[in-house]
Structures are given as structure tokens and as C-alpha cells.
Amino acid sequence: MKADTGRKYRLYPAPDAKRRLTEWGHTTRAVWNIALEQRVYVYRQRGHTLRSTEQCKHLTSARADLDWLADLPAQCAQQVLRNLDRAYENFWNPDLAAAFPARKKRGHRLSIPFPGQAVEVRKLNRHWAEVRLPKLGWVRFRLSRALGGTIRNATVTRDGTGWYISFGVHTGARPAPPNGRPDCGVDFGVASSAYVSTEPAPRIMPPTLTGAETARLKYMQRKQARQLTYAKKHNGGRYSNRLRRTIAAIGKIRARQANRRADFTHKLTTDLTKNHGMIGIEDLRVKNMTRSAKGTAAAPGRNVRQKSGLNRAILDNVPGERRRQLEYKARKHGSELVAVPAFHTSQTCAACGTVDPDSRKGCGRLFACTRCGHEDDADHNASVEIEARARRTGGSVTNSTRSTAPVRVPAPRRRRTREAPKHADAS
Known part of the structure; x- marks a missing residue:
């Protein structure tokens, strides 16, 4: 067993x-x-x-x-x-x-x-x-x-x-039969922690640290840096008892932060699997998304601090852990998890299927289709598109990271039609 x-x-x-x-x-x-x-x-x-x-x-x-x-x-x-x-x-x-x-x-x-x-x-x-x-x-x-x-x-x-x-x-528990609940698509992001296609508002994860805890964490990290420098210069690299207490204090704050993050993740995934028969999510490559922009000494990267901040925000929402929990909770509550390609979900109109980067200028919160005029929150529009792609897979569970679900082909770019040259009448 x-x-x-x-x-x-x-x-x-x-x-x-x-x-x-x-x-x-x-x-x-x-x-x-x-x-x-x-x-x-x-x-x-x-x-x-x-x-x-x-x-x-x-x-x-x-x-x-x-x-x-x-x-x-x-x-x-x-x-x-x-x-x-x-x-x-x-x-x-x-x-x-x-x-x-x-x-x-x-x-x-x-x-x-x-x-x-x-x-x-x-x-x-x-x-x-x-x-x-x-x-x-x-x-x-x-x-x-x-x-x-x-x-x-x-x-x-x-x-x-x-x-x-x-x-x-x-426990010997067997997969539960289908629960017969409605389908949904979920778009995991940073500004909106999770936007469900069947809900009018996004689900936002509360701050994992309060303002006082953030200030204390910053203070303790600076204190640790000073104590580490002193230990290398005067103690041969050996940690003092004060340094160990500082490290323990930082670990306590980090553990509290991780527990709050895990609490939100468990509540979110349990609610999704209990109340939906099929859940569509994006097949995200988290390692590629959070790759550092530091570059090398010969070719240094650009906007390194901004990219590192974005990486922390992505990892703080733990998309990989959410997918792992959805996989085993879906079997427990009679739901299905379908992972679809994330290709152009944020640029595809959920109403007419047109793919156009101009529909979401500047990666803002508003999605306005350049073809049919459909307007919606960008994350909610993406969740509706994810649900549509998940339904086209036939409702089969996709656990592989190599999903082969069909993707809408981008619409051809509109070209400007030149006016016909005016020829002078032959006299």
C-alpha cells in the first residue's frame, strides 16, 4: 500500500x-x-x-x-x-x-x-x-x-x-465521480491573482506581510549583512550567537509569509475544484517566465531590477503549486483539470477570436478588440478564452507540459489600400 x-x-x-x-x-x-x-x-x-x-x-x-x-x-x-x-x-x-x-x-x-x-x-x-x-x-x-x-x-x-x-x-480513496458543476477558465496573474471566467471580479491574494513586518524584515536583513561582514573579517567566517538569532528571526518572518501564501492557495484551489466540473488553466513555463535578465559581463542585461521584481511577484503567486494542488484536488472532488497553451491568450478576443496585439495596448487592464469592438477586463477576457480552448480539447485531463490543444490563428494584418493612380485623359 x-x-x-x-x-x-x-x-x-x-x-x-x-x-x-x-x-x-x-x-x-x-x-x-x-x-x-x-x-x-x-x-x-x-x-x-x-x-x-x-x-x-x-x-x-x-x-x-x-x-x-x-x-x-x-x-x-x-x-x-x-x-x-x-x-x-x-x-x-x-x-x-x-x-x-x-x-x-x-x-x-x-x-x-x-x-x-x-x-x-x-x-x-x-x-x-x-x-x-x-x-x-x-x-x-x-x-x-x-x-x-x-x-x-x-x-x-x-x-x-x-x-x-x-x-x-x-486512505484507499478512489477518484470521485463527475460533480456536474459548470465549467470555468482561470487566468493566473500578478495584478489579479486569479480571474475566473464565471465571476465578475478577480480574486486578489492579500499581502503576505504587513507594513510593520516588511520594515522589520528589511531591518533584519541589513543587520544580517553587517554581521556576516564582521564574521568574515574577525571570526574567520564563524557565525556568532547574535548572527544565528538574526537568521532565526528572518526565517520566522519568511515562514509566516509562506504559511499565508499557502493558506490562500489551498482555499482557492479547493473552492475551484468543488464548484466547477472542468477547470481550464494555462500551461505556463514558470522557469522561462522567471528567468533572470542579468545577462553576462560581456552582454549585460537591461531593466534587471524591474525584471527581478516581476519574477518575485510571479513566484509569490506560485502558479506551479496551484496547478499541483488542482491536479490532486480535481480527482478528489469530481472535477477535471485541462491545461491549454498560453500562446496569445491575452491578445485573443473572446468574442470573435481575433488575435491582435493592438487590442491590449501597453499591457494595460483594458482589452478592446480592434475588430468587433468587444471591451472587457484583460484578465477576464483571457480566462474566457482559456475556458474555450479547454472545451475544445474534449474535456480530457492534460497533465503533460506539451499540450496539443488547437490555438486560434492570428488574423491577418490589415493593409492600407492604396488609391489607384489618376491617369490624365489623353487629349
């Missing part, structure tokens, strides 16, 4: 357990980096690809010699190697756009994976439960929702706001 859903809860370990979990988090990061380096070295020298079954033998001998590695539960280290196997498989899979497995930095989020058979959960009351972790014992967590299935794996993580535990759960 494989896990088909996830559950995340707030974990409340004791102070000694926090210290030990922190050490385990750095140990799992070291195991990942060493195992990845070993695989790269062996492949370059011998052309052989190591797998977790072979590396587990080396892990057993290393645990006998290294105390810090032996302190980590053996199941966790073995799970790290299995996760590395999965990262390689995703990289080899042509249907996935996964990059080669990367090394984890010290500032990476702490994560300790556990297999399902290594943990045990018991309910204390309506709001609290405990999980038994190897070498730690029972740790309390907030039971904000029922598990609803069999635990297949667990992962303990830490961010700026505290500790969390995530369970991979097998």
Missing part, C-alpha cells in the same frame, strides 16, 4: 528532544550529501550507478566508526538513501522536469524521514495525540484533523515557526 494523501501537524517536542532532532536533521543532510558524492564519484570512475541497497552496507560499517552517525536511527539514514533513489528516478523519468539531485546546504530546512513501521501514533483526546519516535519516545502533536488511514511514512521538519510532523497516509 502506497501513501495517497498527506497529513501535517504541529509537533511539540521537549527541549532535549528539540536539541536531538536538530542534530539528527544535520546528520540526515550530511548522509544525503555524502551518499550523493559517492554515487557521482563511482559513476565517473567506473560508470556504475550505486543504489540504496549497496550504500546501506557502507552505512552499517560507517555507523560502527562514527558516533554522530550512530546516534541517528538506522531507519532514518536508510530512508534518506531511498529518497535519493527516488530523486534519481525522477531525474531519469522523461515525463518529469526534475533536475539532477542537488546537495543540501546548512541553511536548508531540517528534515528527518521515518518509515511507517518505525513510528506509532496514539490518540490522547479530541485535540491531542502522541507519536512514538525511535530513540526519543512519545512526542505530543496537535491533532488538528483525523489521520484517516494507515501511516506509511513520517517526516519531522522545522521551519521558522516551530516543529512539524507530516504523515504519508494510505
Whole structure:
């Protein structure tokens, strides 16, 4: 049985357990980096690809010699190697756009994976439960929702706001039948976070940081820059306790910002899949959209600051995460997700189908068709066009990034008709 859903809860370990979990988090990061380096070295020298079954033998001998590695539960280290196997498989899979497995930095989020058979959960009351972790014992967590299935794996993580535990759960749920709701098209953007074709107004994501939080974040980042400069000049690059507290404060603000962004995204995708039978979205290339304009030393880019600000605004709306959530929530709520090419959706008239860049001058909010005179909000016009393209695909779910839905051909440019030359009458 494989896990088909996830559950995340707030974990409340004791102070000694926090210290030990922190050490385990750095140990799992070291195991990942060493195992990845070993695989790269062996492949370059011998052309052989190591797998977790072979590396587990080396892990057993290393645990006998290294105390810090032996302190980590053996199941966790073995799970790290299995996760590395999965990262390689995703990289080899042509249907996935996964990059080669990367090394984890010290500032990476702490994560300790556990297999399902290594943990045990018991309910204390309506709001609290405990999980038994190897070498730690029972740790309390907030039971904000029922598990609803069999635990297949667990992962303990830490961010700026505290500790969390995530369970991979097998529920055995099957895709829901079609819900019979009306269709819609959704245009994800920056000025309008999401404009639904069946709604008169856009959905705007609230600011993820308040004015005071933005000012504090800017202050703490400047403080971190000064402390880093001092550490490089006087401490040999070693971080002081003050610098670590500054980094923790920045991480807390960033974590709060990410939680608010995720809250809006979950509410948006749940509402769309529950209330619509088919959802059409653009097949966006987020990496291409957010590519830096910095250029090179020989050919420097132009408007680099403006492009970096646009990139942050695009990534703040997480179009890739919205698509991922729509894919699995559509199966759960009886809806369908159709991804259509984004080619000229903002320049196509939803009324007559004419494609003309002059219909949206200056990339403003107003769309005025140069052929039929149709006027509408540019994002709403694009959402209607997305819905029309999604319907022409036959209602099939398009999960591939190589969609082949038909696209309207741009209308030919109107040429000026020259007047016929006036010939003098022959006398």
C-alpha cells in the first residue's frame, strides 16, 4: 500500500528532544550529501550507478566508526538513501522536469524521514495525540484533523515557526465521480491573482506581510549583512550567537509569509475544484517566465531590477503549486483539470477570436478588440478564452507540459489600400 494523501501537524517536542532532532536533521543532510558524492564519484570512475541497497552496507560499517552517525536511527539514514533513489528516478523519468539531485546546504530546512513501521501514533483526546519516535519516545502533536488511514511514512521538519510532523497516509480513496458543476477558465496573474471566467471580479491574494513586518524584515536583513561582514573579517567566517538569532528571526518572518501564501492557495484551489466540473488553466513555463535578465559581463542585461521584481511577484503567486494542488484536488472532488497553451491568450478576443496585439495596448487592464469592438477586463477576457480552448480539447485531463490543444490563428494584418493612380485623359 502506497501513501495517497498527506497529513501535517504541529509537533511539540521537549527541549532535549528539540536539541536531538536538530542534530539528527544535520546528520540526515550530511548522509544525503555524502551518499550523493559517492554515487557521482563511482559513476565517473567506473560508470556504475550505486543504489540504496549497496550504500546501506557502507552505512552499517560507517555507523560502527562514527558516533554522530550512530546516534541517528538506522531507519532514518536508510530512508534518506531511498529518497535519493527516488530523486534519481525522477531525474531519469522523461515525463518529469526534475533536475539532477542537488546537495543540501546548512541553511536548508531540517528534515528527518521515518518509515511507517518505525513510528506509532496514539490518540490522547479530541485535540491531542502522541507519536512514538525511535530513540526519543512519545512526542505530543496537535491533532488538528483525523489521520484517516494507515501511516506509511513520517517526516519531522522545522521551519521558522516551530516543529512539524507530516504523515504519508494510505486512505484507499478512489477518484470521485463527475460533480456536474459548470465549467470555468482561470487566468493566473500578478495584478489579479486569479480571474475566473464565471465571476465578475478577480480574486486578489492579500499581502503576505504587513507594513510593520516588511520594515522589520528589511531591518533584519541589513543587520544580517553587517554581521556576516564582521564574521568574515574577525571570526574567520564563524557565525556568532547574535548572527544565528538574526537568521532565526528572518526565517520566522519568511515562514509566516509562506504559511499565508499557502493558506490562500489551498482555499482557492479547493473552492475551484468543488464548484466547477472542468477547470481550464494555462500551461505556463514558470522557469522561462522567471528567468533572470542579468545577462553576462560581456552582454549585460537591461531593466534587471524591474525584471527581478516581476519574477518575485510571479513566484509569490506560485502558479506551479496551484496547478499541483488542482491536479490532486480535481480527482478528489469530481472535477477535471485541462491545461491549454498560453500562446496569445491575452491578445485573443473572446468574442470573435481575433488575435491582435493592438487590442491590449501597453499591457494595460483594458482589452478592446480592434475588430468587433468587444471591451472587457484583460484578465477576464483571457480566462474566457482559456475556458474555450479547454472545451475544445474534449474535456480530457492534460497533465503533460506539451499540450496539443488547437490555438486560434492570428488574423491577418490589415493593409492600407492604396488609391489607384489618376491617369490624365489623353487629349
